[in-house]
Every structure is written in structure tokens, then in C-alpha cells.
Amino acid sequence: MMVLPMVTLNHLDDLWFQVAGTWCNLTCQHCFISCSPHNRNFGFLDLATVERYLHESVALGVKEYYFTGGEPFLNRDMTAILERTLDFGPATVLTNGTVLQSAWLERLRTAESKSPYCLEFRVSMDGFTAKENDPVRGDGTFERILAGVRLLLEYGFLPILTVTRTRDEQEDAELFAGFVRLLKANGYANPRIKILPTLRIGAEAERCRGYADTERVTSEMLDGHDQNQLLCSHARMVTDRGVYVCPILIETPAARLGTTLGESLRPFAINQSACYTCWQYGALCANVDPEAQG
Amino acid sequence: MKRIAVFGGIYNNYLALEAALHDAHRRDVDAIFCLGDLGAFGPHPDRVFPLLGGHQVRCVQGNYDNSVGNGLADCQCGYTDPRDNHFARLSYAYTFANTSQANRAWLRGLPPQLRVQLGQYRVLMCHGSPRRTNEFLWESTTSSAFLEHLFDSHQADVILATHTGIKWHRALAPDRHFVNVGVLGRPENDGRTNVWYAIISLSGGISVEFVPVDYDHERLAAEMRAENLPAEFVETVLTGWWTTCLEVLPAKERKRGRH
Ligand SMILES: [Fe+2]
Numbered sequence: 001m002m003v004l005p006m007v008t009l010n011h012l013d014d015l016w017f018q019v020a021g022t023w024c025n026l027t028c029q030h031c032f033i034s035c036s037p038h039n040r041n042f043g044f045l046d047l048a049t050v051e052r053y054l055h056e057s058v059a060l061g062v063k064e065y066y067f068t069g070g071e072p073f074l075n076r077d078m079t080a081i082l083e084r085t086l087d088f089g090p091a092t093v094l095t096n097g098t099v100l101q102s103a104w105l106e107r108l109r110t111a112e113s114k115s116p117y118c119l120e121f122r123v124s125m126d127g128f129t130a131k132e133n134d135p136v137r138g139d140g141t142f143e144r145i146l147a148g149v150r151l152l153l154e155y156g157f158l159p160i161l162t163v164t165r166t167r168d169e170q171e172d173a174e175l176f177a178g179f180v181r182l183l184k185a186n187g188y189a190n191p192r193i194k195i196l197p198t199l200r201i202g203a204e205a206e207r208c209r210g211y212a213d214t215e216r217v218t219s220e221m222l223d224g225h226d227q228n229q230l231l232c233s234h235a236r237m238v239t240d241r242g243v244y245v246c247p248i249l250i251e252t253p254a255a256r257l258g259t260t261l262g263e264s265l266r267p268f269a270i271n272q273s274a275c276y277t278c279w280q281y282g283a284l285c286a287n288v289d290p291e292a293q294g
Numbered sequence: 295m296k297r298i299a300v301f302g303g304i305y306n307n308y309l310a311l312e313a314a315l316h317d318a319h320r321r322d323v324d325a326i327f328c329l330g331d332l333g334a335f336g337p338h339p340d341r342v343f344p345l346l347g348g349h350q351v352r353c354v355q356g357n358y359d360n361s362v363g364n365g366l367a368d369c370q371c372g373y374t375d376p377r378d379n380h381f382a383r384l385s386y387a388y389t390f391a392n393t394s395q396a397n398r399a400w401l402r403g404l405p406p407q408l409r410v411q412l413g414q415y416r417v418l419m420c421h422g423s424p425r426r427t428n429e430f431l432w433e434s435t436t437s438s439a440f441l442e443h444l445f446d447s448h449q450a451d452v453i454l455a456t457h458t459g460i461k462w463h464r465a466l467a468p469d470r471h472f473v474n475v476g477v478l479g480r481p482e483n484d485g486r487t488n489v490w491y492a493i494i495s496l497s498g499g500i501s502v503e504f505v506p507v508d509y510d511h512e513r514l515a516a517e518m519r520a521e522n523l524p525a526e527f528v529e530t531v532l533t534g535w536w537t538t539c540l541e542v543l544p545a546k547e548r549k550r551g552r553h
Pocket of ligand 1: 331356358428457458
């Protein structure tokens with residue numbers, strides 16, 4: 001009989017919120033959950049719902065909160081949600097940077113300065129030229145994203161530019177240097193950049209290729225593997241349809257673990273196809289590689 | 295035990311270590327503790343060890359000590375920024391090559407944690423966090439709920455750590471304290487050349503005092519140049535601003551620096 005590759009939650013460090021559901025103003029070719037203006041599969045989370053989970057998270061000792069979508073800032077409660085979260089702990093929001101408004105950033109700057117905690121913005125881009133970025137993220141998005149980055153800088157935020165690797169891993173250094181040049185030219189003196197691997201599910205499966213049958217995690221592959229590298233060992237994801245094991249698997253029914261955080265703390269079998277990338281690269285979704293040391 | 299001196303992150307800075315030890319004795323402490331990371335960054339790694347031994351400093355093992363002690367290929371730094379990676383490698387290669395076999399063996403044997411009792415307070419000393427040597431606990435990215443979890447799961451009232459390079463203290467009700475004691479090895483990215491350590495003492499309750507340490511940083515800079523250590527490291531010693539390994543800083547801490 002096959003033994004399932006079970007991963008136990010060591011501790012709930014990171015609590016994620018699918019705060020904009022699957023709604024996005026962009027339709028990126030590599031999106032791993034196929035978000036778009038037409039995908040209403042998952043809906044918005046309102047402030048009251050987020051607050052309920054924030055309260056539940058305190059007794060569980062959650063360390064940090066993450067917000068994603070879709071595009072979080074399509075949710076009209078987003079600013080209020082981040083303001084409230086900063087009473088509980090550090091918050092990171094993953095945005096495409098194209099819909100940000102000054103009035104929101106003004107409020108968020110005030111909220112962050114009053115809080116002991118950090119508010120991080122992660123802005124996605126796919127190339128350091130419009131020619132590379134726009135075919136993936138949509139026509140004209142390159143300039144709109146840069147305008148968003150400049151607006152964040154104007155309000156004193158230091159966004160982390162996340163770049164999905166659409167080319168060869170060997171070209172990372174060149175990609176990194178290109179982004180440094182671009183961002184410096186846009187007034188970002190000491191740019192923060194993170195290069196991420198792609199996940200071959202959702203739209204990305206059609207753009208590139210899906211996973212091969214051999215690309216599955218088995219229980220043997222967990223022997224001696226550092227499980228801190230796997231998100232499901234230290235994170236859970238809140239959506240409007242319940243709590244899921246991680247941000248990547250919300251379209252996988254088996255990944256729904258319950259309605260409350262308490263119910264979601266049980267172990268999970270990482271035999272889904274995207275689990276292979278997490279196993280291979282680890283730490284896909286953190287601001288900083290958990291292995292990074294000073 | 296009523297009053298202890300605690301420091302971390304020596305990073306080969308034996309001159310700052312000497313100054314801190316002198317300062318701690320002047321303050322009449324009952325014991326002195328080091329929370330690890332003896333090597334990296336500075337010159338002449340082997341000059342740190344006799345000072346620690348001579349002053350009966352009790353040490354916790356840091357991630358750097360673990361790497362050097364066990365002869366690992368690198369400092370396990372795992373930076374993603376190629377520039378940070380470059381400097382991390384240089385720094386590790388130099389420290390490893392200049393740490394004697396005997397000192398490496400000593401590093402290998404250091405404990406990951408120490409516990410002491412200060413009055414009724416159970417004090418737990420670690421490097422990064424009580425659960426992981428290389429965990430960064432920054433002030434701006436560590437919720438109080440998470441600290442409560444650490445106090446509960448490790449049966450401690452006071453937790454002392456280092457590793458990030460920037461000191462902080464948070465008191466939680468009713469009387470729990472998390473203290474990052476800072477580092478002696480390099481200034482804390484505030485444009486000042488001094489470094490920091492902490493005095494934890496009993497005076498009614500627990501009192502936490504961060505102590506600035508001035509040392510001959512110009513001499514350290516000259517020795518670093520003589521050893522061909524990177525000009526970027528020397529600049530940090532002379533200006534008080536970090537120039538490398540910045541990617542691990544959260545936005546709030548990063549904004550306070552210059553680079
Ligand atoms: Fe360390």
C-alpha cells in the first residue's frame with residue numbers, strides 16, 4: 001500500500017487571506033489560479049470576516065499575515081483590513097500595483113507609523129522591459145506597474161518587486177541586474193527584488209507545460225527533507241469558502257481543511273502536482289527565504 | 295544571580311568584545327553570556343576565543359558557529375540577492391580559513407540554548423529563536439501573539455536572542471520579556487559607530503538596559519584593510535551604515551538605514 005506524504009503543521013506562523021477571491025483586473029498568462037475579471041470562483045473577504053479570523057489567530061500564536069487575490073485592492077475594504085491587521089501583527093500584501101490610490105496609501109502610511117509592525121507591499125512584474133512584461137501581464141501593464149511602484153515610494157513604502165522566472169534559471173543574475181537598473185531609473189535607490197519559480201498549474205499549465213506524472217512528492221522524498229521549506233508546515237489560507245492548506249491549492253477540493261482555523265490545523269498529504277514545485281524550491285511565498293541567515 | 299551581561303554577534307570584532315567585557319565588569323555583573331555568531335565580517339577570528347575563555351563567558355551556538363565548527367561548505371546564508379551572496383561567501387571563506395582546528399572543535403560543542411534563573415524569572419537564551427537557530431526575529435515582523443506562543447511552549451519568562459543585528463525589547467503582560475540583545479560585531483545601521491549589548495538585572499522586577507559600547511573602530515577598520523576584507527565592510531565600521539546583506543531587513547528596519 002502506498003504511504004501518503006503527510007506534512008504536519010509545526011506551528012501556524014503565516015496566515016494568508018484570499019482577500020480578493022479570484023477577481024483580478026489583469027489576466028496574466030502564468031497565474032497559478034487563473035484569476036481574471038471574469039473568475040468569480042472565490043469572492044471578496046469583508047472586514048468583519050477577516051477580523052473574526054484575526055481574533056482566532058491570536059490564541060494560535062500567528063506570527064505574520066499575508067493578503068492576496070486576485071488583486072487585493074479591488075476589495076473596497078482592503079485599506080481598512082490592513083489598518084486593522086496592523087493592530088495584530090505584521091502584514092504583507094501581494095498586489096499588481098495597477099490600481100493603487102493615493103488616499104489609501106496615505107491612510108496606510110499613518111497606520112504603519114502608529115504600529116510596531118511592518119506593512120510590506122509585494123508588486124509583481126515579469127520583465128524589466130515592456131516588451132517582456134506586457135505579453136505576460138497584458139498590454140500597457142509595464143508602465144502602469146511602474147507608476148504604482150513610484151506611488152508607493154512617494155508614500156515612503158519600499159515595495160518588494162517579485163519576478164516570476166519565465167526564462168532559464170541560469171539567467172537570474174542578468175534578470176536581477178536588469179531590474180536594479182530599471183528601478184533605480186524610477187527613483188528606487190536601493191530596490192528590493194525577489195525572483196520566484198513558476199507553478200505549472202492554472203493558466204501556466206497552458207502557457208508552458210503541466211507537471212509530468214513523475215513530478216509527484218512521495219513519502220520517501222520527505223525523508224531528510226527540511227519541512228520548514230514547505231508552506232503547509234507553517235501556513236494556512238483563509239478564503240470566502242473556508243480555510244485551505246495553502247495559497248496555491250485553493251482550487252483543489254482536497255485542500256479545504258475546514259471552516260475555522262482550529263479545524264485546519266490537521267496534517268495534509270502533499271501529493272498534489274504543485275506540491276512538487278514547493279518541495280523542489282521551497283519558500284515560494286515568504287518575503288525572505290526561511291534559510292537566509294545573517 | 296541578580297545581574298547579567300548578555301551579548302551576541304561578535305563577528306570577529308575582538309576590539310569591541312574587549313571593550314564590552316571591560317564595561318560589563320565595571321557594572322559588577324554576576325555572569326556574562328554570549329548568544330553566538332563569533333565569526334564573520336571582521337579580522338582575526340582566533341583573537342575572540344581567548345577573551346571569551348579568560349572572562350568565563352558562557353556561549354550559545356549561533357548559525358555561523360555551527361557552520362564553522364562542522365566545516366560546512368558555506369555559512370548556510372542562502373541569500374537570493376547575488377551581491378549579498380558574494381559578500382557572504384567572502385566573509386565565510388576568510389573566517390573559516392583563519393579559525394584554528396581547536397577553536398572549530400570548541401564551536402562545534404557549544405549548546406544551542408542556555409537557561410538560568412534570575413529571581414523568579416526563568417531566562418532562556420538562544421541565538422535566533424528558541425525553536426530555530428537561524429530564525430530572524432525582527433521587531434517589526436514578530437507579533438506579540440507569536441512571542442506568547444514562544445514563552446508558553448518553551449516554559450520561559452524571559453527570552454534573550456540576537457542574530458538579526460538590531461536590538462529590541464518587548465514586554466508582555468503580566469511580566470514576560472523578549473529581548474534581542476543586539477550585536478557587538480558591527481554597528482546597528484543607525485549612522486553611529488558604537489555597538490550594543492544588554493544588562494538584564496533584578497530590581498523589583500526585571501530591568502533591561504541596552505548599553506552602547508564605543509571601541510577603537512578605526513583600528514578595526516585598518517586591520518580589516520590589512521587583511522584584504524571588502525571595502526564595503528570597512529565602510530560599515532566607519533560610518534555605522536550597513537552596506538551588505540540588506541535583503542533580510544524588513545521595510546521598517548530598512549527605512550532607518552541609508553542603503
Ligand atoms: Fe546568526
